[in-house]
Amino acid sequence: MVKKSPIILALVSLLHYSEVFANEAFVRSNINLRTGVTDISQQVYDLHMTIFYICVVIGIIVFGAMFYAIIFHRKSKGAKAANFHESIKVEIAWTIIPVIILVVMAIPATKTLIAMEDPSESDLTILVTGSQWKWHYKYLEHDIEFYSLLSTPKEQIGGQWIKGDNYLLDVDKQLVIPTNKKVRFLVTSDDVIHSWWVPDFAVKKDANPGFINEAWTKVNEEGIYRGQCAELCGKDHGFMPVVVEAVSPDDFDAWLANKKAEKAAAQAEEKRLLAMNMSKDELMSEGESVYMGYCAACHQQNGMGLPGVFPALVGSPITTGDVKAHIDIVLHGKKGTAMQAFAKQLTLKQVAAVVTYERNAWGINSGELIQPKDVHQLLQE
Amino acid sequence: MNTLTETASHDTEHHHGPAKGIKRWIFTTNHKDIGTLYLWFAFIMFLVGGAMAMVIRAELFQPGLQIVEPHFFNQMTTVHGLIMVFGAVMPAFTGMANWMIPMMIGAPDMALPRMNNLSFWILPFAFLILLASLFVEGGGPAFGWTFYAPLSTTYSGDSTALFVFAVHIMGISSIMGAINVIVTIWNMRAPGMTWMKMPLFVWTWFITAYLLIAVMPVLAGAVTMVLTDKYFGTSFFNAAGGGDPVMFQHIFWFFGHPEVYIMILPAFGIISTIVPTFSRKPLFGYPSMVYATASIAFLSFIVWAHHMFTTGMPVFAELFFMYCTMLISVPTGVKVFNWVATMWRGALSFEVPMLFSIAFIVLFTLGGFSGLMLAITPVDFQYHDTYFVVAHFHYVLVTGAIFSLIAATYYWLPKWTGVMYDIGLAKLHFWCSLISVNVLFFPMHFVGLAGMPRRIPDYSIQFANWNQLISLGGFAFGLSQLIFLALVIKACRKQGEPVPAKVWDGAHGLEWEVASPAPYHTFTTPPEIK
């Protein structure tokens, strides 16, 4: 029987499609790499298509010869086997020619790679820190920092709600960068290895705990660009997207000013809170939303944890014992475990609320209320 | 025991057949029995690992979390990978080696038969331990088959200890198997079986065995460091203690890349045996095949960091590993060209082993193409850790290594059982597998390029259609393998036409000079080699 060549057909149709996509300047193909929005990503795309075409041509020649033999040199058609079994000339040829093709391919690849790995003379530096399972961004020159968490509702993931357009690719606070400026990323991690990836920039860099990697981009077009963590980092690896918004330099400056004002307002609010007491209802409702956003991924919504992986909070000595120890572990985490330090991530109010929540939810009702000033006091010690 | 009784018992044992019952299998030192054990074990592991793949594909059938929790999903991908690599592909090749190498070189048995028994019988325990680890509190290993630190150290569950122990046992088993192959080939070739007359399957296994001995200890080192980092306070991979998590990857891939060639070199040997048989023409470029195998083996030690381009290596290191990786496709290409040249102007016929071999050549080459694409570092930044890589290694491992194993089974099964298997079923198996495997793995290129990361239990909706198709292909491929199971069981029960010693008219080699089924002992006196 003849083996048909679905592969060749598929390759050819892939070729055809990608050409259509390229011509019509589709950025988001369903079956091919995207051209992206930077000079580098364009070069990467071109390299990708070049090596792809090289493979297609070699494939056509090799499989063509093979299928020719399959069709015409078959015993059932009375073919008599020849007896040759070597040819130094041919063998040298098919060793040398591939080498030449590879050298030709290696030249542009080398150029692009060297360009990609040169983050010098950047206009803006952002420290990107991965942790289970969120990204933290810090604008080193501007004293602005924030966490960026998945904002797709649990109900969409669980299937109770219809999934939105940017299902799993939405965050609460996206990274904002200016267009036409060289932005340098310093990438690191607080716990396991993550990988920060924005396909439209052709930037993917591992976030290694204890080490800092460099990458850079210079975006040509305004827009919102979405990517995901690319290195298996534990349970919720599939749920830590990267969203970057590129805006014009003017808009970026406005955004920066706005962020700074927001920060000042938050600090004033914090001061105000230190002087007063929040009610139980206030603490509990704030606490619940913080818990669901930051804690439930590990300790679960019902506070029971995952046996053997993440400890239960219900009935644990921490949540039933000394309040200070409880606040302390939330603020500073526990070394050598997945329990991270939340001091940087949460405001005083949020810490107070979530600790209150953990001591009163799930039917525990200890009645203890923790106020922002309690947390503040502990931080001062 | 005195000398007299020893000689006496030796005499009675001399022409014995197999012992009866279960003891035959537990105490056997016969290379054919041990080969059979390895092959059945590998097949069972293939089904177990396959069942896990079905769980993965069922969860990925639709976006959203339907069937399993993410933590369990990660355990499935991890254990699926470990079982397929260490439980299915590697033992299956060792089984082939046991059955065929002594027969191909005219030896009566493997050189170290008792060690042979041991190296098989520790394997089931390794996998019982690995599977048992799924049931400890906190679940089984969930850090990927590549077990990158610190996910596998500080952040892993207590099943890690079991995982480490299991990997150690698998490693010891592989090393013993490799020593046996090397000693057998060095010492037990029949007179006249010179190096350059050895069948390519023997050559490729010979080189593979050296790779195994070189890198399995490296793997053992890696798991041991994981163990001590996790439980004994060392900091090999912990920056806070002066270690480096990226060093783990260097160590792992120094094992890992040769490992992928361990899984493909014997496959090259098999294809180089089958293609000439059904082309009725000698293998084209035998010496260059041997040299290509040796150069691949050498190069496989200096390309490991192509798995780590995104870890932040210095540019010159990235360039070095890019060039070496591109280079490795040259000897790989030579192999493919040689097979095509062997078929060229032959008198081809398309028995089932040949069908699988042709599928191997085409589809493995496709995996080679994506490998070449992955070698281009700047583009690898886009491909890395996406489904594109998943497509690549499944093309080289499933339609490569596993198809070669299936081809080998269809080629030598009549020799093993003495009967021709059900050819209708075999063809059905081939066409079902061929179609479903491509439906399963080809679209993975697309979703990978479109940006779907690997090892995720849920994905954004743009990938939904392709994933549905992929899952359907997966279920179909899984079911198709049950045809194979039924066929092999039938053949083992001797249901089929008896076959002559030389099953295939175009076949060459000593294994076709012994009766079918191959007697329990073969070549107790060395054959003559012309």
Ligand code: HEM
């Ligand atoms: C032409 C020859 C080949 C080249 C140039 C090549 C290249 C590569 C590269 C660059 C990667 C890393 C991709 C990434 O993670 O970004 C890779 C991954 C891989 N390759 Fe190949 N490859 C070749 C042949 C093979 C063969 C023959 C096998 C096995 C039989 C194989 C098995 C694998 C596996 C298992 C992985 C992924 C491992 C993992 O991350 O889990 N490759 N290959």
Ligand SMILES: [Cu+2]
């Ligand atoms: Cu590799």
